[in-house]
Amino acid sequence: MNLDFSEEQEMLRTTTRDFLTKECPKTLVRELEEDEKGYSPDLWKEMAELGWMGLVLPEEYDGMGMGFMDLIILLEEMGRNILPGPFFCTVILGSLPILEAGSEEQKKELLPKISAGELILTLALTEPSARYDATGVATRAVAQDDGFVINGTKLFVENAHIADYIICVTRTKEGASPEDGITLFLVDAKSPGIRCEVMPTMGADKLCEVVFADVKVPKKNMLGELDKGWPVVQRNMEQAAIAKCAEMIGGAQAALDMTLAYAKERVQYGRPIGSFQVIQHYCANMWISVETGKNILYQAAWKVGEGLPATKEVAVAKGYINEAYKFVSERGVQCHGAIGTTRDHDIGLYYRRAKAAELAFGDTDFQRELVAQQIGL
Amino acid sequence: MHFQFTPNEEAFRKEVRYYLEREIPKRWRELGFGLWEETDESWAITRDWNRKLGEKGWLAVAWPKEYGGQERPVMEQVVFNEEMTYQGAPTGVETMMTIGWVCPTIMIYGTEEQKQEYLRKAAKGEIVFCIGYSEPGAGSDLASLTTRAVADGDDYVINGQKIFTTMAHRADYCWLAARTDPDAPKHQGISMFIVPMNTPGVTVRPLTNILGFHSFNEVFFDDVRIPKENLVGEKNRGWYQLAIALNFERSGVAAPAGAKRMLEELVEYVKETRRNGEVLAKDPLVRHKLADLAVEIEVCRMLCYRIAGMQSKGLIPIHEASMGMLFGSELMRHLTTAGMQILGLHGLLNRGSKWAPLSGAIMRGHLASLSLGVGGGTSEIQRNIIATRGLGLPREPRV
Ligand SMILES: Cc1cc2nc3c(=O)[nH]c(=O)nc-3n(C[C@H](O)[C@H](O)[C@H](O)COP(=O)(O)OP(=O)(O)OC[C@H]3O[C@@H](n4cnc5c(N)ncnc54)[C@H](O)[C@@H]3O)c2cc1C
Numbered sequence: 001m002n003l004d005f006s007e008e009q010e011m012l013r014t015t016t017r018d019f020l021t022k023e024c025p026k027t028l029v030r031e032l033e034e035d036e037k038g039y040s041p042d043l044w045k046e047m048a049e050l051g052w053m054g055l056v057l058p059e060e061y062d063g064m065g066m067g068f069m070d071l072i073i074l075l076e077e078m079g080r081n082i083l084p085g086p087f088f089c090t091v092i093l094g095s096l097p098i099l100e101a102g103s104e105e106q107k108k109e110l111l112p113k114i115s116a117g118e119l120i121l122t123l124a125l126t127e128p129s130a131r132y133d134a135t136g137v138a139t140r141a142v143a144q145d146d147g148f149v150i151n152g153t154k155l156f157v158e159n160a161h162i163a164d165y166i167i168c169v170t171r172t173k174e175g176a177s178p179e180d181g182i183t184l185f186l187v188d189a190k191s192p193g194i195r196c197e198v199m200p201t202m203g204a205d206k207l208c209e210v211v212f213a214d215v216k217v218p219k220k221n222m223l224g225e226l227d228k229g230w231p232v233v234q235r236n237m238e239q240a241a242i243a244k245c246a247e248m249i250g251g252a253q254a255a256l257d258m259t260l261a262y263a264k265e266r267v268q269y270g271r272p273i274g275s276f277q278v279i280q281h282y283c284a285n286m287w288i289s290v291e292t293g294k295n296i297l298y299q300a301a302w303k304v305g306e307g308l309p310a311t312k313e314v315a316v317a318k319g320y321i322n323e324a325y326k327f328v329s330e331r332g333v334q335c336h337g338a339i340g341t342t343r344d345h346d347i348g349l350y351y352r353r354a355k356a357a358e359l360a361f362g363d364t365d366f367q368r369e370l371v372a373q374q375i376g377l
Numbered sequence: 378m379h380f381q382f383t384p385n386e387e388a389f390r391k392e393v394r395y396y397l398e399r400e401i402p403k404r405w406r407e408l409g410f411g412l413w414e415e416t417d418e419s420w421a422i423t424r425d426w427n428r429k430l431g432e433k434g435w436l437a438v439a440w441p442k443e444y445g446g447q448e449r450p451v452m453e454q455v456v457f458n459e460e461m462t463y464q465g466a467p468t469g470v471e472t473m474m475t476i477g478w479v480c481p482t483i484m485i486y487g488t489e490e491q492k493q494e495y496l497r498k499a500a501k502g503e504i505v506f507c508i509g510y511s512e513p514g515a516g517s518d519l520a521s522l523t524t525r526a527v528a529d530g531d532d533y534v535i536n537g538q539k540i541f542t543t544m545a546h547r548a549d550y551c552w553l554a555a556r557t558d559p560d561a562p563k564h565q566g567i568s569m570f571i572v573p574m575n576t577p578g579v580t581v582r583p584l585t586n587i588l589g590f591h592s593f594n595e596v597f598f599d600d601v602r603i604p605k606e607n608l609v610g611e612k613n614r615g616w617y618q619l620a621i622a623l624n625f626e627r628s629g630v631a632a633p634a635g636a637k638r639m640l641e642e643l644v645e646y647v648k649e650t651r652r653n654g655e656v657l658a659k660d661p662l663v664r665h666k667l668a669d670l671a672v673e674i675e676v677c678r679m680l681c682y683r684i685a686g687m688q689s690k691g692l693i694p695i696h697e698a699s700m701g702m703l704f705g706s707e708l709m710r711h712l713t714t715a716g717m718q719i720l721g722l723h724g725l726l727n728r729g730s731k732w733a734p735l736s737g738a739i740m741r742g743h744l745a746s747l748s749l750g751v752g753g754g755t756s757e758i759q760r761n762i763i764a765t766r767g768l769g770l771p772r773e774p775r776v
Contacts, residue, residue: 130722200727202740268518338541341748343585359722
């Protein structure tokens, strides 16, 4: 066993952190919460120049050919800095399914543009039932002429309002099981019949409602095979859950660091509040959560990266890290006192993000159920 | 023992409920504003509401009649507060601070002129106070405050800064704690003042709360001159007066009453919402979460009654009050956390989305609940009080 990152990976972490600290200060993060687009095109371009969007894409598609673990490092740093924008949905929810299920033609057309930062993608899976399983997919795609026609409502679609393509998960057949009869389509986001609206959320994180009303998609835009799309979604959901965990751990680490610094600096009753035992115990518990969370994250991420079965590991990690991030950010606010409950301080940003991340790609109850199944229940 | 409200108390409850059901403005219901949500519109509504209650003598039901109250016993005040919160009446925190905190202190320590001037107007809903205690360097350790008030002829001249001053941008007066003797030990050099907010030299700068609303502020005092009559109580005895004032806030029956309402709304929601082809109300996980909350609400309510019971007998609850406040604030966190778990992704949505369950009230309540364990004395400080004053454990060194 080797539980350490390589030197190159440590370097990637440092350069990523330095870049984000400089280019994405919290003032920008706050501005973007209010911003209609929710991302900075300039910063996006710079990220593309650094090769981030194509980090795990093969070189033949202008990618960097690096591994999933490298992407995890990047995401951890993004979570640490609360980078707003469409990186997650373009890279994790967009490029990975294309890489896995796309035709050579689709890959050649889309992946180099993703690497270059020219395309924003997203995935439309969840519906008003808010489920991450196949049963939740009611949006229909019906064959017509030489294409398909999509009808249905998708909710909580990340950044659909700025996306060029939406990977839409549809039902094309009532199969023997809910998983049978799912088909993915690469839908041009400008297609007639698409109505997109940003939903008001706690984190102002640009989750959208996307209504498909008689949206025509050419056959060549089918991603993967007809009726057999679910395994692609399922693998992507595992990738997404663990990628989200990386963001969350990065955020939890930042919240811990910030709290530690504050506990040392804030003086009440003539001494730093960090000298009160109750604050020390909070901080110790927060650190335990972050460290144990990292271990469980890296193990699951490694398995996902290697293409090994990781259903249980991912569910364990997401379930655990959901609670860890929530705990760390909540205690973080508490240790800051009233200033932590303002929008003028950063710690509250982490709290709101922790809440949104907890619910993305399966909340804790959902993960518990998966773990229960995995241990034979 | 008799664990039941008296016929008088029940009759009053019925009267209050009947009134609230008819009189709470429709627009207020539409807004659905909760804790720390504040706009020009909500302010206008709460102001009108207070005047209306004031006319009925209901804004300060427990106060003496001569100051505009109805001299009702503590338990009727409890019943009143319960109904107001449960029915979602348009009462802002400034009312609680003015009627529940500041004015009762003036009643104890103020001169007759001060009482005539401020109490009657407050009971009519004509004026509100904000509370200028916390400073950038003095939060939990309030006694270390540094805002100065220096006697000069017939005046005091005030210099310094306050922070987290809730509703300073709306208030008519600031109830201010300032240092009048910098050489005395820190608890013995503080005095209380009433400062009109329109006095030259008072500057209010907004802070944005975690919900994104402007509810609290920084307040700066630059050579602010107020007449000596605006000192309340004895000079340099402010700390001891202020400690009494803090105790008014702490019986907290509003917490379980508000929680009960929210729980009932959640119960309705799970009864009419289907997930996995089944109504949510049938899911054992959901049932247990809600049942746990119902237990906690009942426990909290009884605790609050106990505290009110002490006050009925003229006792001053100290660690009991800390317990009540702690329990209430944690109840709100537990309730909204469990609520968000039950609502799932939809729970992230705010008002303005047709997909937002209960118009986003649980999510906003969840954010608001973060500050309940901080404002008015943090949970850590409450536990310190329970441990040291209640249980007699030794204090941490130098605290
Ligand atoms: C929504 C809201 C409204 C408010 N409104 C007003 C208002 O109208 N007027 C006003 O004057 N103030 C107001 N406050 C301020 C409030 O009174 C203070 O926030 C509170 O007293 C705590 O002070 P602080 O925020 O500076 O935290 P600090 O005292 O700096 O505490 C930071 C952390 O250290 C912990 N800590 C501090 N001392 C100890 C100790 N001895 N032992 C263990 N732990 C300790 C605290 O519990 C906390 O976790 C408001 C606060 C909030 C959140």
